[in-house]
Amino acid sequence: MDNKYETIIGLEVHTQLDTKSKIFCSCSTEFGSEPNTNTCPVCLGLPGTLPVLNKKAVDYLIITGLALNCEIAFYSKFDRKNYFYPDLPKAYQISQFDLPLAKNGYIKVETEEGIHRIGITRIHLEEDAGKLIHEGSIDQSSGSLVDYNRTGVPLAEIVSEPDIRTPEQAREYLNYLKKTLEYLKVSDCNMEEGSLRCDANISLRLHGNKKFGTKVELKNMNSFKAIEKALAYEQKRQRKMLENDKKIVQETRTWDENKSKTISMRGKEEANDYRYFPEPDLVPLEIDEKWKKDIEERLPELPAVKRKRFIDEYNLPEYDADVITDSRDLADLFENSVSEYKDAKVVSNWIMGEFLRLINEEKTAIEDTKITGQLLAKMLKMIDQDIISSKIAKTVFEEMFYTGKDPEEIVKEKGLKQISDQGELESLVEKIIDENPSVIDDIKNGKDKAVGYLVGQVMKETKGKANPQMVNKMFKEKIK
Amino acid sequence: MINEEEVRYIADLASLKLSEKEVEMFSKQLSDIVDYVEKLDELDTEDIVPTAYTIPVKNVFREDKVKESLSLEKVLKNAPEKQADQFRVPKIIEED
Ligand SMILES: [Zn+2]
DSSP states (O other): OOSSEEEEEEEEEEEEOOOSBOSSSOOBOOTTOOTTSSOOTTTTTOTTOOOOEEHHHHHHHHHHHHHTTOEEOSEEOOEEEEOOOTTOTTSEEEEOOSSOSEEEEEEEEEETTEEEEEEEEEEEEEEOOOEEEESSSTTTOSEEEEEOTTTTOEEEEEEEOTTBOSHHHHHHHHHHHHHHHHHHTSOOOOTTTTSEEEEEEEEEEETTOOSOOOOEEEEEEOSHHHHHHHHHHHHHHHHHHHHTTOOOOOOEEEEETTTTEEEEOTTSOOOOOOOOEEOTTSOOEEOOHHHHHHHHHHOOOOHHHHHHHHHHHHOOOHHHHHHHTTSHHHHHHHHHHHTTSOOHHHHHHHIIIIIHHHHHHHTOOGGGOOOOHHHHHHHHHHHHTTSSOHHHHHHHHHHHHHHOOOHHHHHHHHTOOOBOOHHHHHHHHHHHHHHOHHHHHHHHTTOTTHHHHHHHHHHHHTTTOBOHHHHHHHHHHHOO | OOOHHHHHHHHHHTTOOOOHHHHHHHHHHHHHHHHHHGGGGGSOOTTOOOOSOSSOOOOOEEOSOOOOOOOHHHHTTTOSSEETTEEEEEOOOOOO
């Protein structure tokens, strides 16, 4: 963009950690339960109760920190963040203030402009608040309803440095985070269910200036697309204002999808004074080297590394590597299959084609499917051995996808074995020749392509089971 | 010294409405308390690490196991108002 202003963006991501129970009590974290059925005296903030920390939440935060190149704090503690809001039963949120569990990390993202390093200021652990439902429209309602099921669900708050310069970088940063969190299996990152939320702040300054301009906060955006669009809009809006010598107001805005613009959320934000102080009901955390090492050993290969390895080791085209490493489950399926069937590109084609087609059609999660890499490999070998045609293989594959049955068994059960018997095929070929004299004439007159039609007839006759190569060869030999 | 403006600010954060008389009274009382606590400044804490906890305990955890929650009846028992199994609260007023 040819202009004299530089854009400064920082992102704050809240992600729900995928523990079974809440962070400070044993209530379930399950999404979609009946209102207030996953609550207890602790998460309702009743007097006299005490929080006890869920170790899994700490483990998840440490592994996230390590994956994002952070230093893990040897000594860490929790603090109370005080504010009044009906979704917060204790009138304070247990969070971390000056001693977060992880800090000083970074990631590298790639956009059309090249590779860009984005610092991660800190990652801390905190509890989520409840859900507030307004009756009717906001200005007409007389009251709100509160469901405290979400209260006390563990969250990791990941704060970036103001290192992001374009909306595209912001998008790539978020994609990278999401993919990483999914690989670590610490969060399902479902934005619709609120398990991943992102706020942004954006300001402009003259190139070369050290001082930041007045920043605007963007909140309540419900997709990465909305975030990118809101940032792009804000970038333009602020530039126009600065060019016209207008002052930017420090405020909170949100993205209005219908109007395709950001709008001010006036009144929402007063100068907040959270009066943090150490949470006296919890004891401090000490993460020693052994604990850190144990978790480090559990770190899976991360998406970018895996992508590069798939290109180097299996000679996969970049596009294939991108698609296959988009999810850890997909990558595992690929590698399990390749370990038993050597042609990686063939495996990749089946995964990107049939497998993802069925996944999209069924709207199911990869981990919930019945197919395994071993089954896929076995099926591909059956194609090579002419036991099934690649067309029939699609039927076999679909059956494996739904049932997890062995391909040999499927072929036997459904009578899908390829017909490669010379005599049987020969009589079929002769029958088709007799039935299509005009096509034969065409071929004799040089229309070679018509052979394909005849092969198709045999395939139809055998419901796809004839060996097409053999049939093709026979026609060519017989029509001369 | 906690002046009256600070008292009003603190009252606001605590969602308390104070009369002018109370503001004056709390200003004096809070100032006295802070002055009293400031006595601690007389101690030399040069070589002492800031302490958030006074007992030498660390790393107390529970395992990630779900246990039964409270019954809905008990959950809502103390609710001043309820509706559709939820707590009903006054409208959140958007301040200008
Ligand atoms: Zn609870």
